[in-house]
Amino acid sequence: MKFSHPLMHNNFSPSDMKGAIQLLRKRNPVLTQSRYVREFENKWSKWLKVKYSVFVNSGSSANILTMSILKILYGKGEIILPTLTWVSDVNAVILNDFKPVFVDINPRNLCMDENEIFKKVNKNTLAVFMTHAQGFNGLSNKLLKFLRKKNIILIEDVCESHGATFNKKKLGSFGKISNFSFYYAHHMSTIEGGMICTNDKKIYQIARILRSHGMAREIGNQIDEKKIVKKYPKLSPKFIFLYPAYNFRNNEINATIGINQLKSLDKNNNIRRKNFSTFLSNLNQSLYQTNYKLDGSCNYAFPVILKEKNFRLRDRLELTLKKNNIEFRRGNAGGGNQLRQPYLKKYIRKIDYSKYKNVEHVHNFGYYIGNYPSLQSDKIKKICSILNSI
Ligand SMILES: Cc1ncc(COP(=O)(O)O)c(C=O)c1O
Numbered sequence: 001m002k003f004s005h006p007l008m009h010n011n012f013s014p015s016d017m018k019g020a021i022q023l024l025r026k027r028n029p030v031l032t033q034s035r036y037v038r039e040f041e042n043k044w045s046k047w048l049k050v051k052y053s054v055f056v057n058s059g060s061s062a063n064i065l066t067m068s069i070l071k072i073l074y075g076k077g078e079i080i081l082p083t084l085t086w087v088s089d090v091n092a093v094i095l096n097d098f099k100p101v102f103v104d105i106n107p108r109n110l111c112m113d114e115n116e117i118f119k120k121v122n123k124n125t126l127a128v129f130m131t132h133a134q135g136f137n138g139l140s141n142k143l144l145k146f147l148r149k150k151n152i153i154l155i156e157d158v159c160e161s162h163g164a165t166f167n168k169k170k171l172g173s174f175g176k177i178s179n180f181s182f183y184y185a186h187h188m189s190t191i192e193g194g195m196i197c198t199n200d201k202k203i204y205q206i207a208r209i210l211r212s213h214g215m216a217r218e219i220g221n222q223i224d225e226k227k228i229v230k231k232y233p234k235l236s237p238k239f240i241f242l243y244p245a246y247n248f249r250n251n252e253i254n255a256t257i258g259i260n261q262l263k264s265l266d267k268n269n270n271i272r273r274k275n276f277s278t279f280l281s282n283l284n285q286s287l288y289q290t291n292y293k294l295d296g297s298c299n300y301a302f303p304v305i306l307k308e309k310n311f312r313l314r315d316r317l318e319l320t321l322k323k324n325n326i327e328f329r330r331g332n333a334g335g336g337n338q339l340r341q342p343y344l345k346k347y348i349r350k351i352d353y354s355k356y357k358n359v360e361h362v363h364n365f366g367y368y369i370g371n372y373p374s375l376q377s378d379k380i381k382k383i384c385s386i387l388n389s390i
Helices: 014-025 035-048 059-074 087-095 114-120 141-150 201-211 222-231 252-282 311-323 353-365 377-388
Strands: 052-056 078-082 099-103 125-131 153-157 177-181 194-198 301-305 366-370
Touching: 014 252, 035 052, 035 194, 035 252, 052 059, 052 201, 052 252, 059 087, 059 125, 059 153, 059 177, 059 194, 059 201, 078 087, 087 099, 087 125, 099 114, 114 141, 141 153, 194 201, 252 301, 252 377, 301 353, 311 353, 311 366, 311 377, 353 366
Parallel strands: 078 099, 078 125, 125 153, 153 177
Antiparallel strands: 052 194, 177 194, 301 366
16 A cells, blocks of 8 residues: 555544434434533533533634633733734634734744743733644743733633643643634544633633624523523513624534544543654654653644755655655644734734744744554654655
8 A cells, every 4th residue: 555644544433423323313313502512512621621611613713702702801902822823813813803913932832932922911912822832832830920910811722732731731721711623633523613611601601602693592591591681671582692793603413523532532642642752753853853842742743843944955855745645734833924924914014024033944944744543653663764864
């Protein structure tokens, strides 16, 4: 068989399929958001050790709802964002009329450089929207203490880092709100899907309402629902729309898959951690970056970052990867420096790229390739010898 290494492999098991088929075979099955969605949310909250979770149709929807919640609760402000993240994090900020403030990354964990965050905080800063990039932890005691002292909200995007930890606690349990994605290419999948998590009851209720058209009856608590109905006696009790909102609901099939996938997440993540260290110990350290901050990390991908700023070497690497059917993405998470993307031109006029030298390096000389549980150590060694051969 021809050698190949996709970004993700076999992220749906026969038991995922079986659960979904069983649901479809029921007589009159309820397939829109119902009891399995609730069950998945409860199980996810338990796994993450947070009070509340809201299942939505994508990680991007989780990002948008999160920023919409901040807008409802706090109005305006600046949101500090990484230059290396997925586009939906930035979209969520600008579409909710917040001012995005970008910071460079720390090359050792690909997350925001905390020293840059300290520099960019000012009286208008409302929140830091941390992306735990590609399985790495972006938190530190110093950062958490700083944010607490300055009364700045922490939002965590954990879409690429399910199961990664800081101080032995799972990422996503530190922020006021956290977001996960269950897209096919991530640590676990519900085909498409996302989760919003929080310990704050009010935020939970608003997230539920915004997920379903802004509808009051989605608040998830009969006493609170009755209070709203009483306040609007001229409206049909089941059709009270509190905010301009969205339909970001997910469905029972995806929830069933999520419940089943969650059972193997920890086991699969242990394999991913082991794979990652096999990659590291077989890569040529003079060619590629290997000094990552690994404490608590859990990576669904392996970052391949050339040390040298050499475009010819980069072209050779790409050619070698293509020739050997190793699927890759240049720029790592989200295609590299977001500041270079056309959609931002309207929002940020003058950009001095020399102020973002770490993300610029990843933008030009960084890649990621797959790290999935079915990947065997012999294959990792072969991939490394291909990478080392350039
Ligand atoms: C950091 C980050 N945030 C958000 C998302 C969006 O998730 P989804 O693809 O489920 O919309 C992704 C997707 O890859 C991501 O990597």
